[in-house]
Amino acid sequence: MSAQWKLEAKREALETRACVLHATRAFFLSRDYLEVETPNRIPAPLPESHIDALAAGPWWLHPSPELCMKRMLAAGYGRIFQIAKCYRGHERGALHLPEFTLLEWYRAGCDYRQLMEECEDLFLYLSGAMGISNRLTYRDREIDLSKPWERLSVKEAFDRHGSIALGKALEQDRFEEVLALEIEPRLGNLKPTLLYDYPLAFASLARVSKDNPAFAERFEIYVGGLELANGFSELTDAKEQRRRFEKENALRSKRGRPPWPMPEEFLEAISRLPESAGIALGVDRMVMLFADAASIDDVVSFTPEEL
């Protein structure tokens, strides 16, 4: 049964999408970033417990371009970005598609705090290109994109918005539940929120905080309650990285999922990584914001169900 009119009705959102993509490229090119493309089909993804890769023959569709891009970073490509289609199984909802678009960028010689500032700049650049100065209207809320954004540590967020403190939540294995159901909807409603310093157990590839070793230098961006991006100072300690992958694989086994092979070339590259930071940003959700769309379905030409 054709629903041609639904596709026709998406025109405005798809035009916004094209504008976001063009302006994103212009932003990074103006900052001397190299646009790169890496294979979407890889022998095995990085071992992460809660991401399910989709098979493509004997290989796998990448859940993110992280693996290949960090090998490039280790080889001296100090400023790279990529807009890539990525694939994750068992993820479908108002904010999730099994095939989605990620923007990832990596920068040598910086840490997560400098990367946060670059995120602020990117959004201001995009809103300028969109002709809305720094006022974004999303779901009847006006969000002020001007710098500086709100910076809130995970611990503070639990104290301010959660029903229990961070320590209790970790103890009772309720970290994700409290974060997703209680805290997230309250983030980024007046200004975007940079939620930072995650407990070590929730940052498989991020560097340990110099100030507080129980936390990792990882942050997420929230705008209008939407989780948009995950960035961090890169871990450059291959031994520590191997330990974390082994832990992730153990968690996978516990969930009845097969463990992934150790990514030896990647681990070898890690030891040669410069001090750097990188981030993955959901392009579809960013388009949702600028198109004022309630569902990710509204900003892609076709959902899997519509094919």
Place this chain on the structure above:
Amino acid sequence: MYSASDLRKNLRLMLDDDPYIVVDFQFVKPGKGQSLYRCKLRNMLTGSQIDRTFREVDTFKPADTEEKNMQFLYKEGDSFHFMDNENYEQIALTQEQVGDAKNFLIENMECKVLMFRDRPIDITLPNFVDVLVTDAPPWIKGDTVSGNYKPVIVETGYKVSVPPFVEQGEKIRIDTRTGEYLTRVKG
């Protein structure tokens, strides 16, 4: 057995020994964390709704129910009368038991009535139903801008969004699973 990733709208499952149907479903996944499945479920016996959040590791039994082919006869007040196609026995369901199906029930329509230990508790309609538009705002000619929908009311009293060219007295096809307009039906 169902696992949490099978959860979707209209899935019927057993919970605390009662049959439940998922009426609303939200997939939530905090960055790189484990998936959460936030559900609104309706107890198919009492009609009461509960909110539950499930995790990937949760599993469920399918609801212990049986489907019977019936014909919808007529509506009287708040009761909806059906006839069992096998033994011609008639049964009545309350508006609550009928649920959203009341929006699409047309006399003589064939449907499936769900029984839980000999109690009628739910209805499954044909996927597509053709209904008469009984009330529609007029089409302003020349307004062909895509994305411009308008609300109309159909013969069952149901309100639905349609493209601007649909007019009163026409028949339209609705997908009963989503409640959405699909196409105009000629003749």
